Amino acid sequence: MSMFIVFEGIDGSGKSTVASRIVTENENIYLTQEPSRNIAGRLAKRAAHVESSPYYDLFLYLADRVHHTQKIGEVMKGGRDVICDRYWGSTAAYQAAGGEIELDYLVEIQKPFISKPDITILFDLSPEISLQRIKVRNERSKYEKIDFLKRVRENYLQLAQDYGWKIVDASKDLEYVYSQVKKIIKK
Numbered sequence: 001m002s003m004f005i006v007f008e009g010i011d012g013s014g015k016s017t018v019a020s021r022i023v024t025e026n027e028n029i030y031l032t033q034e035p036s037r038n039i040a041g042r043l044a045k046r047a048a049h050v051e052s053s054p055y056y057d058l059f060l061y062l063a064d065r066v067h068h069t070q071k072i073g074e075v076m077k078g079g080r081d082v083i084c085d086r087y088w089g090s091t092a093a094y095q096a097a098g099g100e101i102e103l104d105y106l107v108e109i110q111k112p113f114i115s116k117p118d119i120t121i122l123f124d125l126s127p128e129i130s131l132q133r134i135k136v137r138n139e140r141s142k143y144e145k146i147d148f149l150k151r152v153r154e155n156y157l158q159l160a161q162d163y164g165w166k167i168v169d170a171s172k173d174l175e176y177v178y179s180q181v182k183k184i185i186k187k
Contacts, residue, residue: 002076004115005185006087008156009123010149012133013170014177018123019083021178022185030075032068033085040064054098058106061091065113072115088114089122089159097151103158121184122160123170123177127153 007015016033023031035041040063047057065088072082092106127149134144160167168180 002079003081003118004072004076005081005083006089006117006120007083007085007123007181008087008089008093008120008159008165009170010125010127010130010152010156011144012130013123013125014174015085015123017174018178018181019085022083022182026081028080030080030082031085032072032075032082034068034087034090035061035064036068036071038064038067038071040067054095054100058091058095058101058109061095062110062113065091065110069113069115084117087117087120089120089156089163089165092159093152093155096155097148099151103155107159119184120160120163120165121181122156122165122167124153124157124160124167125170129171 007019009015019031023029035044040060044057044060044064047060072084075082088107088110091110092103095101096103096106127146130149131144131146157167159165166184168177168184170177
């Protein structure tokens with residue numbers, strides 16, 4: 001039976017690096033991410049770089065999720081495990097951080113469009129370390145501001161508590177984070 005594993009966390013937490021490394025070691029794992037590469041995902045990615053209504057952003061992410069969740073299901077029916085770099089938790093954590101949309105609403109509105117992950121791992125990292133790690137990027141999103149990321153982190157921690165996510169201290173070095181994630185997945 002295929003497994004659906006989700007990695008959540010703010011930028012710079014090591015999600016993508018750990019996911020890529022795991023997939024390199026196991027060809028049967030399909031790696032995907034949100035926003036995805038479909039049309040709605042590309043629009044959502046662009047919207048992260050312009051000021052817009054949080055509802056505009058939310059509905060772009062939801063449109064992306066509908067298509068993306070279908071693709072994940074198809075891959076799993078084919079017998080492959082899936083690791084998704086961000087999923088519904090990111091939409092909830094980030095869109096609630098603006099203060100205009102309640103976290104509970106963001107969780108509820110997504111339920112018809114998601115598959116329940118077998119495991120969700122939160123790569124927990126302080127916004128200060130996040131911004132230090134990503135400072136070399138040429139392009140910054142509207143979300144990469146210290147106060148905003150503090151609220152995102154609080155939302156992530158609340159979601160982890162509410163939904164039984166596993167938490168890894170992503171402030172540690174990459175080898176430690178990688179080994180902790182591998183242990184969680186093996187269990």
